[in-house]
Amino acid sequence: MKIGVFGTGMVGTTIGAKLVALGHEVVLGSRTRENEKAVAWARGVGKGASHGTFADAAEFGELLFNCTNGKGTLDALQAAGARAMQGKILLEVSNPLDFSKGMPPTLFVSNEDSLGERVQRAFPATRVVKTLNTVNCQIMVDPSRLPEPTQMFVAGNDPEAKRQATSFLREQFGWQHVLDLGDITAARGLESYLPLWVRMFGALGNADFNVKIVRAGG
Amino acid sequence: MKIGVFGTGMVGTTIGAKLVALGHEVVLGSRTRENEKAVAWARGVGKGASHGTFADAAEFGELLFNCTNGKGTLDALQAAGARAMQGKILLEVSNPLDFSKGMPPTLFVSNEDSLGERVQRAFPATRVVKTLNTVNCQIMVDPSRLPEPTQMFVAGNDPEAKRQATSFLREQFGWQHVLDLGDITAARGLESYLPLWVRMFGALGNADFNVKIVRAGG
Numbered sequence: 001m002k003i004g005v006f007g008t009g010m011v012g013t014t015i016g017a018k019l020v021a022l023g024h025e026v027v028l029g030s031r032t033r034e035n036e037k038a039v040a041w042a043r044g045v046g047k048g049a050s051h052g053t054f055a056d057a058a059e060f061g062e063l064l065f066n067c068t069n070g071k072g073t074l075d076a077l078q079a080a081g082a083r084a085m086q087g088k089i090l091l092e093v094s095n096p097l098d099f100s101k102g103m104p105p106t107l108f109v110s111n112e113d114s115l116g117e118r119v120q121r122a123f124p125a126t127r128v129v130k131t132l133n134t135v136n137c138q139i140m141v142d143p144s145r146l147p148e149p150t151q152m153f154v155a156g157n158d159p160e161a162k163r164q165a166t167s168f169l170r171e172q173f174g175w176q177h178v179l180d181l182g183d184i185t186a187a188r189g190l191e192s193y194l195p196l197w198v199r200m201f202g203a204l205g206n207a208d209f210n211v212k213i214v215r216a217g218g
Numbered sequence: 219m220k221i222g223v224f225g226t227g228m229v230g231t232t233i234g235a236k237l238v239a240l241g242h243e244v245v246l247g248s249r250t251r252e253n254e255k256a257v258a259w260a261r262g263v264g265k266g267a268s269h270g271t272f273a274d275a276a277e278f279g280e281l282l283f284n285c286t287n288g289k290g291t292l293d294a295l296q297a298a299g300a301r302a303m304q305g306k307i308l309l310e311v312s313n314p315l316d317f318s319k320g321m322p323p324t325l326f327v328s329n330e331d332s333l334g335e336r337v338q339r340a341f342p343a344t345r346v347v348k349t350l351n352t353v354n355c356q357i358m359v360d361p362s363r364l365p366e367p368t369q370m371f372v373a374g375n376d377p378e379a380k381r382q383a384t385s386f387l388r389e390q391f392g393w394q395h396v397l398d399l400g401d402i403t404a405a406r407g408l409e410s411y412l413p414l415w416v417r418m419f420g421a422l423g424n425a426d427f428n429v430k431i432v433r434a435g436g
Contacts, residue, residue, distance in 0.1 A: 106329050107329050111413075112319075145434055147433075151429075189413040189414035189416065190414060190417075192414065193410070193414045195406050196408060200431065203398060204431070209433045211429035211432070213418065213428075214364045214366050214427060214430050215426060215427040216363050216365070216426035
């Protein structure tokens with residue numbers, strides 16, 4: 001499959017490398033075509049991996065991943081272009097973390113809105129599915145690194161897009177438990193979990209964890 | 219032990235009844251001494267259970283539970299009185315849920331502040347421990363109703379108060395896994411988990427669940 005990945009940070013490069021390892025062709029998109037990190041990533045990953053602008057990645061991908069820093073997400077997607085993203089599924093992985101006031105970060109959008117909703121409003125013809133933002137990127141692409149199956153979530157307005165995203169997460173990354181939380185407003189819940197995640201990270205001493213839902217009678 | 223419980227809703231009455239069943243003496247506090255729900259509760263629970271004003275409960279308790287509705291928490295605690303709560307451990311269970319704009323609820327304080335912090339600021343001589351707010355009240359007092367041990371958290375400024383709260387949660391209610399998330403600012407994380415909890419509740423169809431932390435190598 002041809003996949004466009006926006007963002008050259010840890011999340012974008014980890015997801016991009018995994019996708020190439022699975023046999024997909026990936027364009028890693030960033031602001032400039034010759035972004036150093038993207039060039040080095042493509043060289044390191046090899047066949048199937050290339051780099052380009054956000055617009056290049058958007059044009060290329062039949063499926064898109066937004067792995068940009070939350071603060072830069074809307075600008076990055078504007079650069080990618082509504083036309084190129086039209087009708088496509090965008091897995092929206094970013095978090096609205098604001099580190100400007102120090103640690104732990106706060107959220108620059110929360111409670112009555114979310115970054116997932118902002119993205120969907122800005123690109124109404126793109127099928128936004130909020131997912132993967134609740135775990136570290138190593139776990140995103142390899143949930144089996146944890147000793148038990150844990151929980152992944154999807155939220156979005158397009159049921160068929162969520163079904164396809166869920167299948168992709170299961171078959172490609174190995175997510176056995178994907179819970180549909182409802183429409184894109186559920187991104188509020190997924191993003192406002194981050195302040196708790198950050199505290200758990202602090203208390204546990206590393207990011208190599210996720211939660212499993214335990215139910216009565218389950 | 220003599221325990222004061224503030225609030226006559228599901229949470230207060232469930233915690234109060236459990237405490238009495240464990241052999242403690244409980245005063246369930248509310249705005250008025252003859253609150254109907256508190257009177258009925260005390261009659262139903264029997265020996266060890268009584269009712270009174272918030273101030274009565276605060277005076278009576280060596281340990282205090284705040285189980286009031288988040289919107290009414292600060293007023294209730296003002297009525298309880300700083301003097302009566304001085305030096306005591308207050309297990310702060312409330313959530314800042316705002317149902318005024320319909321379902322799902324939003325939070326009336328979040329992100330850069332929390333209800334737990336507001337309580338601690340308003341009552342600096344009380345040893346506030348935020349806890350139990352992340353699960354349904356049946357699970358609060360009986361985590362073994364779930365088929366595996368799940369996670370409970372504490373947050374607060376007083377390490378000794380957190381140690382005592384943790385022991386109490388373990389020995390009285392059966393919480394095997396209690397994670398200390400840090401000072402009272404970690405209440406932000408515990409409270410901002412609620413929007414995700416509410417969505418999980420909606421997707422799962424009932425509130426009889428909690429999360430377990432799964433760690434790599436764990």
